[in-house]
Amino acid sequence: MSQRDFAASLRWWRQRKGHSQLELAGRADISQRHLSFLELGRAAPSRDMVIRLAAALDVPLRQQNALLVAAGFAPVWRQTDLAAPELAQVRHALDFILAQQEPFPAVVVDRHWNLLLANAGAVRLVEFLVGPLAPDTAVNLADALVAPGVLRPYLTNWTEVAGYFVRSVEADAASDGTNATAELLKRLLAYDGVEAALTAPPPTSGPVLPMLFRKGDVRLQLFTTIATLGTPQDVTLQELRIESFFPMDEATAQIFRGWSKAGAAKAAQS
Structure with a gap:
């Protein structure tokens, strides 16, 4: 250089x-x-x-x-694997957050929405919608949300959710300036229907934009929060996001509680 x-x-x-x-x-x-x-x-x-x-x-x-x-200097910020021993306490904190969110879903993703950790509530939601995933399957939540064949068939307000999500990736691309984020944005924009979703009028009702899932007779209404770690001194930790899903109505809450009880009963019998 x-x-x-x-x-x-x-x-x-x-x-x-x-x-x-x-x-x-x-x-x-x-x-x-x-x-x-x-x-x-x-x-x-x-x-x-x-x-x-x-x-x-x-x-x-x-x-x-x-x-x-x-500028001719060595990097000063480390990038540590999340499974490394020196991040054990952070990993314990993440596991605690995921466990506290039960029976509702929560996931930990990296800067580009690659899934790193998920609680049982998240696994149950995915299995209900698309079936069980093979062990060690790499999952990118951005692709799963925006691409035509994964979550999109069950997300009845996909246009609004996808438009909002892709705009957030646009903001990420503008903020971090990396090729990886730019490539992610380019990939998402290439999916069918995304350009139209970006130009659709934004929803004006409700305090938050929900995710409205429907499969058969089951309807789920969820909203999400995203948290980050405070004062990170490591590249990996700065780029972590913790997304938690919450029910918007009691019917959705009861469905997740029922799935959790059924899972616990099945585990006890095995």
Whole structure:
């Protein structure tokens, strides 16, 4: 990497975030002249300066590492496998959150909606809708939601849900600037009906946008919340999302409770 790589990357991030040189200089507590020299490649940043500018631009940790490499420094933020021993306490916390959500579904996904963990409630919902998955099947929830043949046939308000979801992926692509997120967005946009979903008028009723599933005579009304870990110092942890599903009516709640009791009874008999 050369000094020009960092200069171009810094300028790209500043423009992507919509800051003028004066605004970014103020946020980073440096002179606009010094920032201009950095963007032109006429001055070389220190490692601390790279981190300061990245923080001022709210650049994700993965891309902060890329900026450091572009400036000639080693990455400072680790990317640890979720199963690694040093993340054991975080994993325990995630397992606790998933267990507390029972009998309702909850999942843990990465930045690109690849499924990492799921509770029994989530497994029961998927098995009801599409049948059991083979062990170790890789699942991408973005594809499962947007593609024609997985959840879409059972999601009666797919147009509204898919439009909202794809717009959130557009925001992710604008925020993180990675090829992987851009490729995910491109893949989702290529699915039949997505462009029309993005231009459909947004729903105006209700406090939240529900997910309305129907299979046979069973109707499920769910809304979701998404949580992240606070103050992450690891790329993997910063990119985790915990999505929890809640019933919007008592009928849906009773269905999930019934599935849970049936599963417990079956386990006790085996």
